[in-house]
Amino acid sequence: MKRLKELSFRTKAITPSGIRRLFDLAQKMSGVINFGIGEPDLETPLCVREAGKRAIDLGYTHYTPNAGYPELREAIAKKLKVENGIDVTAENIIVTTGASTGLLLSALTLIEPGDEVLIPDPGFVIYEAIVNMAGGKSVRVPLIEEEDFRMTPEKVNELVTKNTKCIFLNSPHNPTGAVLEFSDIKGIAEVAMDNGIYVISDEVYEKLVYDGAKHYSIASIPGMEDLAITVNSFSKTFAMCGWRIGYVAASRRLINEMIKLQQYTVVNAPSISQMAVLEGLKNPKVKTFIDEMVREYDKRRRFMVERINKITGFKAKLPKGAFYIFANVKELGLKSTDLAELILEKAAVATVPGSAFGPNGEGYLRFCYATSLANIELGLERIKKVIEDIR
Numbered sequence: 001m002k003r004l005k006e007l008s009f010r011t012k013a014i015t016p017s018g019i020r021r022l023f024d025l026a027q028k029m030s031g032v033i034n035f036g037i038g039e040p041d042l043e044t045p046l047c048v049r050e051a052g053k054r055a056i057d058l059g060y061t062h063y064t065p066n067a068g069y070p071e072l073r074e075a076i077a078k079k080l081k082v083e084n085g086i087d088v089t090a091e092n093i094i095v096t097t098g099a100s101t102g103l104l105l106s107a108l109t110l111i112e113p114g115d116e117v118l119i120p121d122p123g124f125v126i127y128e129a130i131v132n133m134a135g136g137k138s139v140r141v142p143l144i145e146e147e148d149f150r151m152t153p154e155k156v157n158e159l160v161t162k163n164t165k166c167i168f169l170n171s172p173h174n175p176t177g178a179v180l181e182f183s184d185i186k187g188i189a190e191v192a193m194d195n196g197i198y199v200i201s202d203e204v205y206e207k208l209v210y211d212g213a214k215h216y217s218i219a220s221i222p223g224m225e226d227l228a229i230t231v232n233s234f235s236k237t238f239a240m241c242g243w244r245i246g247y248v249a250a251s252r253r254l255i256n257e258m259i260k261l262q263q264y265t266v267v268n269a270p271s272i273s274q275m276a277v278l279e280g281l282k283n284p285k286v287k288t289f290i291d292e293m294v295r296e297y298d299k300r301r302r303f304m305v306e307r308i309n310k311i312t313g314f315k316a317k318l319p320k321g322a323f324y325i326f327a328n329v330k331e332l333g334l335k336s337t338d339l340a341e342l343i344l345e346k347a348a349v350a351t352v353p354g355s356a357f358g359p360n361g362e363g364y365l366r367f368c369y370a371t372s373l374a375n376i377e378l379g380l381e382r383i384k385k386v387i388e389d390i391r
């Protein structure tokens, strides 16, 4: 047989996610307390689940339009207008299989080989991978603890060149929980407008903000209509990661391109999940569910920070958003991957090494507090003991 031909640059340009590796290791062990995976521990609200079941019985089991059911696109446009101050109609929306696919469609629509794309470092692992798949070049924007891990307009401006095509913005931020101020959002919008750069704004944690922090959508800034791409999902806010529903809101010029991509790839987001989300957007019980969820996470957030700070060598600040704590473990002098593996092996607790989110994440461990207070207490107690033993 002749030598096998090379595979495409797309898969060669990406490596398996650092989060997944530890998660796979943890799956092989028993009794592991999981602070690793970023998923709500709550059930999807009852009315949403019931709407999903009803959708099956009513025969919503066929292909849907590529961009999603028109009623759902309309409901999303209304939500964006009322809650986010973004002036859009159903034509500006494409329903996707989670934010992940929304991010991919955005990247494939915008990025050409040779384009530079600014990504947060540390940042959500998908960004670099999809920039690589699209043939672009990631340019890391270093986020530092001294600036509360904020992506500032000054930093963005410094890294912009004539080849910069777009920026990935993520507030509230995974993995640090940072929430950008209005002045940051406005400043980044100004840099984008001055240079004609697109901004892909990943807002999946928009509802998870604490201590009076507010979430701002960059698409609401006047002048950003053609440049802002808002990506969001119901995975975190409606606690429905497995249902795979998200959306992108952008100019019709961009959305029409994304619809073409979707037509030849994913085809449509799951019909049953679309109907379930439609109910969720209309039913006031879901708003109550979200309010209660945020109150509960807030309690866990405070508790976890307090307990982490009791472990020698661990320092954590109270983050204002998402459901993560990015603890500084530099004092221990270990690589974050070694520390996470040690904690998994000896304490049976899963965390994520900061370096999985980019070189700037080295010296940190990410803890997700979307788990019970009892688990948080026990898991951190176990880590404390292991750290005391090795010192």
Ligand SMILES: Cc1ncc(COP(=O)(O)O)c(C=O)c1O
Pocket: 038, 097, 098, 099, 100, 101, 124, 170, 173, 174, 202, 204, 232, 233, 234, 235, 241, 245, 246
């Ligand atoms: C910042 C960020 N964006 C997007 C996603 C993907 O969410 P979805 O389940 O909607 O694909 C995640 C999931 O963890 C995330 O943390």
